[in-house]
Amino acid sequence: MKTKITLILTLFFVITSYGQKQINCLTADGPKLSNTINQVKFGTPVCVDVSGVNTFLMSTYSTYVPINFDFSTKGFSEIKIPETKVDTSRKLKSGESGKSEVIEDILDRKIWYSNKISENNNLVKALELKMITDGSNDIDRQRIEELENEIFKLKSKLAELDEMINKLTKDNEKLKRQYDSIFNIVVESQKFKEEFTNFQKHFLNIDKYTTLKSTLVKQINRDSIFISDILNFKERSKSSYYSVYGINTEHLQQKSKITEELTNLQTSYLSLVSIYQQLNKLYANNVLKLSGELKDGNNVLKFDKITANFESKYLFEEEMTKAKAINDKLMQPENKDKMIIEAQAGIDLYDEIITSKFQSTIISKNVYDDGAKFTPELKNSKGKVMYKYSEIEVSTYGNWKVNGSAGYFLNFISDDNYTLRKKIETDSNSKTGVEESNSNTLKHSLGGLLHAYYNFKGSLDAGISVGLSINDNANAGFYFGLSAFITELNRLVITSGVSFNKVKKLNTANLLNSSGEYDFSNESDTEIKYDEVYKPAFFIGITYNLFK
Helix, strand or coil: CCCHHHHHHHHHHHHHCCCCCCCCCCCEECEECCEEEEECCCEEEEEEEEECCCCCCCCCCCCCCCCCCCCCCCCCCCCCCCCCCEEEEEEEECCCCCCCCCCHHEEEEEEEEHHHHHHHHHHHHHHHHHHHHCCHHHHHHHHHHHHHHHHHHHHHHHHHHHHHHHHHHHHHHHHHHHHHHHHHHHHHHHHHHHHHHHHHHHHHHHEEEEHHHHHHHHHHHHCCCCCCCCHHHHHHHHHHHHHCCCCCCCHHHHHHHHHHHHHHHHHHHHHHHHHHHHHHHHHCEEEEEEEEEECCCEEEEEEEEEEEEECCCCCEEEEEEHHHHHHHCCHHHHHHHHHHHHHHHHHHHHHHHHHCCCCCEEEEEEECCEEEECCCECCCCCEEEEEECCEEEEEEECEEEEEEEEEEEEEEECCCCEEEEEEEEECCEEEEEEEECCCCEEEEEEEEEEEEEEEECCEEEEEEEEEEEEEEEEEEEEEEEEEEEEECCCCCEEEEEEEEEEEEEEEEEEEEEEEEEECCCCCCEEECCCCECCCCEEEEEEEEECCC
């Protein structure tokens, strides 16, 4: 009996230790749930680990509205040095006419007059010498007088030409001063255009830094809740990031760039203000005009009108207005803080994308029943369901349970069964007694058990049980044993232990035990009598759990 009980207990603990392998969360590869039935510890939630999920699509990012400005102007005011065209019309007594540069023409005339004066002086000297040697005559004196008159006229012409040269020189100096003024305007205009282009560059850099996050968010929203190619997703994010910051910049430098560009933008704006003021100080008039004309008898020297027209009252007024609006807007403390935060948030989001494993865990409410049905759902931060899996069913473990079962009991015990026998000792003497007859060694009954057990993980559990049965003689039996609970919901129970059932045992009050044989002591009463007593025995029970 002891050997049987020891073997049963050993088998019991071997069986109940089977199937206790630790089982973690359910897993899902994207939309594919790997398994649908599992166990969870009593009082804990159902857990589903999802891989390949777009975790960023489930997050809510603050919406940043970039500060946009239209840089499309009518174009920079084009300032060019006007070309000066001087038309000279020359009409001589001989009817000759031609065109030349004014000063060159005057100098040519002056040389011609000087040569003519020199020639006439030589003629006068020759005539005076002739009159000394040959004697004077009226013809020579008249000729000398004519030549001297002509010399006087030529000298008067030379004086007029000198006066013309002086006047032209003064006009040229005035024209040069006006040209210098226009040239300075052109130089300052070029400076303004270069600085305005630089100002635009700083603004566009700021715009890139502050809109990186929204660019990455757009890429996130392009994909569904699941990402089939995580590597490609990260490469797209890298391309966007590198287009803003380049490849080889350090993170610390990247986060400081927005601050640097805001400083550069303000510095560029102050430079624009200085150039703009200097430029429009030079540009005092809306329209510049130059014109002139020189006359020498029938010879007329004319200057074409020189005009520099400007479209607006101030040069680059439209560009300066836009630059001021941008600077005033971006330099507001709240806007500066917002842009710095947004730029750094873009870098942080990029880091999250690159380092993300794209995994999410779905957790249900704690399960306090023996089993539960659960529909895993991927939700965003606002609670919106992004994806719903098929329903799964789970059972629990790790709690104490008390329930009952009913079924069949097999008891390894039976009633005594004796028959009469007559033993003849001599011809005249005999004894009547009893002898053991064949009997069934098993006893069958139907009954129920009350179980108390700890619900282990797996499909096998073990506990202690007590029970009651009714046999075919309507006698009650009592049971104490260890039970093994089989199947997922512990519906089938196998129990073994000690039972106490009423059995018939031989009444030996009228029997004498002689060498192992029973003889009646009073042969006038040879009725075989039995006593019904409770006896312990080993039993095996197979019952069905009445509770889930």
